[in-house]
Each structure stands twice: as C-alpha cells, then as structure tokens.
Amino acid sequence: MSEILVLVEQVEGEVKKVTLELLTLARSLGTPAAVWAGPGITAEAKARLAEYGAEKIYVAAGDDIVDHVVAPKAELLAQLVAVKSPAAVLVAATAEGKEVAGRLAVKTDSGVITDAVGLGEGFVADQSIFGGGINVHARVRRGTPIIAVRPNSTAPEAAAGAGAEEEVSVTLSDAAKAARVVERVKQEKGARPELTEAAIVVSGGRGVGSAENFSVIEGLADALGAAVGASRAATDAGWYPHQFQVGQTGKTVSPQLYIAAGISGAIQHRAGMQTAKTIVAINKDPEAPIFELADYGVVGDLHQVVPQLTEEIKKRK
Numbered sequence: 001m002s003e004i005l006v007l008v009e010q011v012e013g014e015v016k017k018v019t020l021e022l023l024t025l026a027r028s029l030g031t032p033a034a035v036w037a038g039p040g041i042t043a044e045a046k047a048r049l050a051e052y053g054a055e056k057i058y059v060a061a062g063d064d065i066v067d068h069v070v071a072p073k074a075e076l077l078a079q080l081v082a083v084k085s086p087a088a089v090l091v092a093a094t095a096e097g098k099e100v101a102g103r104l105a106v107k108t109d110s111g112v113i114t115d116a117v118g119l120g121e122g123f124v125a126d127q128s129i130f131g132g133g134i135n136v137h138a139r140v141r142r143g144t145p146i147i148a149v150r151p152n153s154t155a156p157e158a159a160a161g162a163g164a165e166e167e168v169s170v171t172l173s174d175a176a177k178a179a180r181v182v183e184r185v186k187q188e189k190g191a192r193p194e195l196t197e198a199a200i201v202v203s204g205g206r207g208v209g210s211a212e213n214f215s216v217i218e219g220l221a222d223a224l225g226a227a228v229g230a231s232r233a234a235t236d237a238g239w240y241p242h243q244f245q246v247g248q249t250g251k252t253v254s255p256q257l258y259i260a261a262g263i264s265g266a267i268q269h270r271a272g273m274q275t276a277k278t279i280v281a282i283n284k285d286p287e288a289p290i291f292e293l294a295d296y297g298v299v300g301d302l303h304q305v306v307p308q309l310t311e312e313i314k315k316r317k
C-alpha cells in the first residue's frame, strides 16, 4: 500500500492527539508515515507514533525548520512528496496546518481540501458546511491529495507500526526563510485541556449573565475533564477571554460532546461546533434554535440545571 504522509503536531516533543487521529485515519487508507519537522524528537514521541501505526518516521531535525514560521514545513513536505510519491498528505486543520496545506498544494500543483471531518475510500473527504445543514463529499482531482482534517474527527486507535526512523535533510529556499521567529513566550497552561483538542467542551453564552457566573460553566467542565468555551456574546461582554470563543470568528471545535449552556445557536456559533458528535443544549427558551441542532436538550434555567448536573457527575466518580 502507498504511503500516506502525516505531518506531526507536537509541543516540546509531546505528540498532540490530533496526530494520533490522523495516523488512525491514514491506516485505514494506506501505510502511515509520520513526518517530524524540527529538532527535539524523543524516544517517547517515536514510540507514541509507532504505537498508533506509523510504519516510517521521517525526521527533519534542523533548527531551520522551526525558526522560520510555517513555510519550511511546506517545503519539507513538498520535497518528501517529490521523492516518496505518497498517496496523500494529511495535516491537522489547525491554523498552522491549513497554511502548510495551502502552501504545499501550490508547491506540488495539487488539490487541497481543508476542514475535513471524515475521510473515506479514494480519499473522499467529508466537509460539513452552512451551519451543519449540508454535508459535502469532496475529492482532489489533481496531483497528490492534501487534506487538512479537523481535530476530533475520528477516535485515535492504537495499532502498532514499525516506526522505522529515516533522517531527512531538507534544503530550504531563501523565500522559505523570509520570516523569522524572534521570540517564543510560553503561555501559562491551565489544568483544562486545550479547547480545539478537547474531547468534551462546555460552553457558556449570554445566558450565563456575568463573568462571575462563568464559574458555573467551569465547575461542570472540571467535573467532566472538559475545556471551557464561550459564545461571542459572552466574550464581547468581557465575561470570558476571547481565546475561548467558539464559532465563525473564533475557534472551531469538534469534540465527542459539546454542552451549550445559555447559547441561542446563532449560525456563526454553529459554524464552530456543529460537527461535535453529541450536542447537549441547556436553554430556558424552548424555541431557541440550538435545540434544532441538539441531540439532547434541557429546557430550564442554567443556573439551576448546570450545578445539579455537576453534582450528579461528581457523585458518579
């Protein structure tokens, strides 16, 4: 079976969950080959990639790869595509992954599909558009299919691969080095999972009522081991930081479970969460549009419902 290249997303040597998802998807369609871009690969990271099916691990360990923002990663992949002729290239549909995908498509004269939520036989990608109202099946018809898949689109499943390491030396063009990273500032990381990677997201909207009241949302999130999200109404009001906004102009999430509390379900909010596997809405208005999308709905005051739910979950632990 042909190789499918998977660009590894990692932070300080720790492989992100989305990469394990991509390896799982790649395994169903070909032979997964992980591509590690930059220095710092550890024995642990290699073991993790092999555990999830990487038959090969291409390692381009030069500092240059990470010192010049995104362009070098696209050049690295383009050079691998030229030499290895893979059946497809999978990247995470993160901001960086999508930029890499676009640049790679230009370099290899190939078609690109972004924001896929599924991938099947013949590299037919599923995309969910217009507030989840329409499912699109798309296939690349030119060059090497380059597909950016959203985090949480598939459940990662371990199945050991050989994990054979192969060093790759990449020659970067001057254009790829045009922008340089001058500083990296480590963000304080909370105990909660990262919003776009979380398997469960609990979001609050205008119905939460104030910044202080967001502790109710956080309480439920912590009981579930979930990330906290917010509607734009809540972030614009200054009740929760903008980095947690879910929607068209915020983050796109695709968790196994999305709980929307005090959120009406405007199309711009849906755009960021409609591909969640299970959606639970808590809203005091039975006519709220979010109920059209929800798998389960509770009509009630979130200030009563959410604390009760939190207590019940804590009791079961």
Ligand SMILES: Cc1cc2nc3c(=O)[nH]c(=O)nc-3n(C[C@H](O)[C@H](O)[C@H](O)COP(=O)(O)OP(=O)(O)OC[C@H]3O[C@@H](n4cnc5c(N)ncnc54)[C@H](O)[C@@H]3O)c2cc1C
Pocket (backbone or CB within 6 Å): 204, 205, 206, 207, 208, 230, 231, 232, 233, 234, 245, 246, 247, 248, 249, 250, 251, 261, 262, 263, 264, 265, 266, 267, 268, 269, 272, 282, 283, 284, 285, 288, 300, 301, 302, 303
């Ligand atoms: C270009 C553009 C981009 C946008 N991008 C985004 C985006 O990225 N993300 C986003 O979220 N929005 C976005 N919006 C805004 C979007 O249109 C909505 O205004 C916003 O999503 C509404 O947020 P909300 O549901 O929290 O508030 P509302 O629409 O005001 O809904 C509040 C809901 O809470 C319920 N409620 C009130 N009190 C309670 C209570 N005590 N218990 C239970 N339920 C209660 C109400 O019944 C209501 O349904 C964008 C808009 C535009 C024009």
